[in-house]
Amino acid sequence: MRIILFGPPGVGKGTQARLLSTTHGIPHISTGDMLRTAVAEGTELGRKAKSIMDAGQLVPDDVMIGIVRDVLASPRAANGFILDGFPRTIQQAHALTELLHAMKLDDTVVVNLQVDEEEIVRRLRSRLTCDRTGKVYTSGTEGLTPGGPCPDCGGTLVQREDDREETVRKRLGVYHQTTEPVIEYFRANGRVVTIDGTAPIESVNRAITSLLGD
Numbered sequence: 001m002r003i004i005l006f007g008p009p010g011v012g013k014g015t016q017a018r019l020l021s022t023t024h025g026i027p028h029i030s031t032g033d034m035l036r037t038a039v040a041e042g043t044e045l046g047r048k049a050k051s052i053m054d055a056g057q058l059v060p061d062d063v064m065i066g067i068v069r070d071v072l073a074s075p076r077a078a079n080g081f082i083l084d085g086f087p088r089t090i091q092q093a094h095a096l097t098e099l100l101h102a103m104k105l106d107d108t109v110v111v112n113l114q115v116d117e118e119e120i121v122r123r124l125r126s127r128l129t130c131d132r133t134g135k136v137y138t139s140g141t142e143g144l145t146p147g148g149p150c151p152d153c154g155g156t157l158v159q160r161e162d163d164r165e166e167t168v169r170k171r172l173g174v175y176h177q178t179t180e181p182v183i184e185y186f187r188a189n190g191r192v193v194t195i196d197g198t199a200p201i202e203s204v205n206r207a208i209t210s211l212l213g214d
């Protein structure tokens with residue numbers, strides 16, 4: 001299985017990618033997670049990316065394309081992958097298309113997840129992320145609060161800096177202006193399936209799996 005999960009921030013790409021990764025035994029490649037790891041480790045990339053990410057803006061294309069080129073060429077991605085958070089610009093989409101073509105992986109499918117905008121703002125405002133595993137929860141459900149323990153592993157639940165409402169709205173603006181046109185690029189160049197991301201997590205997962213025929 002080789003898929004590109006596409007859609008606005010908060011649509012559920014990470015959640016679906018983690019599920020598919022477990023059920024299909026293929027890696028979840030999240031450019032956002034890779035950048036957050038770089039920030040946490042204080043690498044040069046992390047130092048450059050942090051302020052851009054906190055402001056809800058995009059890290060430069062050449063940096064992102066280099067990261068994805070390396071990871072797709074690594075043995076990790078040899079038997080399939082779920083790409084989450086890339087591409088986010090036409091330039092990235094173009095570079096990825098060329099890369100996949102050179103790797104004879106033109107049949108990679110783009111899964112376009114869609115959710116109503118206000119629902120996205122609601123989801124992200126109340127999203128809590130485990131600082132150890134990146135697993136996400138909803139604040140207020142089952143007594144979960146920021147700073148509290150992750151029910152799964154005991155890590156700490158935190159609100160991502162860029163999940164504050166003001167930044168969420170900025171990220172959505174960037175999505176509409178720069179990222180959304182990418183779907184038209186893919187429609188013209190390959191296979192795109194669109195899925196309603198409003199349904200419960202398991203239903204969305206079933207819809208993706210059955211549309212991909214796996």
Ligand code: AMP
Nearest residue numbers: 031032052053057058059064085086088
């Ligand atoms: P995400 O976890 O996918 O929402 O990504 C978090 C942040 O990382 C984004 O708001 C961007 O600042 C940065 N980022 C992740 N992927 C990309 C990408 N493909 N291009 C540019 N910036 C990215």
